[in-house]
Amino acid sequence: MTDAIVAEDVRRAYGDTVALSGVSLSVPAGEVFALVGPNGAGKTTLVRSITGTTDYEGSIALFGDHPRTFDRSRLGLLPQDFTPHERLTAQELIAYYAGLYDQTHPPGQILTDVGLTDSAEVPYEDLSGGQQRRACVGTALVNDPDLLILDEPTTGIDPAGRRHLWTLLEELAETGTTILLTTHYMAEAERLADRVGLLADGELVAVDTPAALIDAHGGETRLTVETTPAPNAVSLDLEYRTAVSGTELVVYDVGPTEIGAVVDRLAAAGLEAESLTWSEPSLADVYLELAGESVEGNIGRSEGQTPESGDLDALTTEGPS
Secondary structure (H helix, E strand, C coil): CCEEEEEEEEEEEECCEEEEEEEEEEEECCCEEEEECCCCCCHHHHHHHHCCCCCCEEEEEECCECCCCCCHHHEEEECCCCCCCCCCEHHHHHHHHHCCCCCCCCHHHHHHHCCCHHHCCCEHHHCCHHHHHHHHHHHCCCCCCCEEEEECCCCCCCHHHHHHHHHHHHHHHHCCCEEEEECCCHHHHHHHCCEEEEEECCEEEEEECHHHHHHHHCCCCEEEEEEECCHHHCCCCCCCCEEEECCEEEEECCCHHHHHHHHHHHHHCCCEEEEEEEECCCHHHHHHHHHHHHHHHCCCCCCCCCHHHCCHHHHHCCCCC
16 A cells, blocks of 8 residues: 655755754555654654645655645645634634535534534634634545644643544544644644654654554653652662652652552651552653753743744744744
8 A cells, every 4th residue: 555655855954954854754544643842843844845835855755646746635734823714703614615625524514523513603713722723623624635634733722622633533543544743742642643753853763653662762660659757768678779859759660569569668667658659651751751852952932933933034043843
């Protein structure tokens, strides 16, 4: 089966600022691929390259065709920065985009799919931020695309609305739609994606299933124990690696069946466990492990202040992708 997306050695620079530095990836038809990475990593530039809306070096093919000659009726796209006609109602907005294609889903079905049936007659400018984003997602679904590309689709959506859209995307994937999404929500990538690609400083530093990435880079399990007295007040004799912060003791690489034995050992040492928290490594741990320096370098950046936003005047300022 033809891959839905094949990108080879894709490069893009804005003046002296390198946004993409030789990115190569392939997305098989029917796969959900999540692209994650710190602000300014190049995610939006890569999406724009894949959809043929910016120039780039290297090669990209969508189902074997060049992005700019690919049949647009097979593509659904939601850019990160997308402001539709604000005075149109949600119903009118979906109907407007449906009118751009020969064959579409009924607008009423799309409104139901994105959870806006009760707000169908509300002007876009009067919808909440989360409702606006759901309406925007709807505009990318009207043509029942074979390839759906979503750049930060659930930004600004409340947790309930986000889970509603997750279910919708899972249903689309089950019917064979290929989905490429960028996201800052690690839980979103972990739940939806067959594979995840981590982009940092314009390079794709890791690609694999969420489980494989967690196994390889997520680190150890952690048992956090709030103790009385403080854990540094006694001498501990544990075979596990530990760390102390105030009244908290963190015990690493403890299996769930070993927690009781650790608590007993602490009690024998004179420490009473006030609270216990056990956690497994997650995709967020992988993100921090592989892109930690990039994450630190993006702290404090503001929206829309990098070449990723399309504003070349922003090259001297800092901002996210």
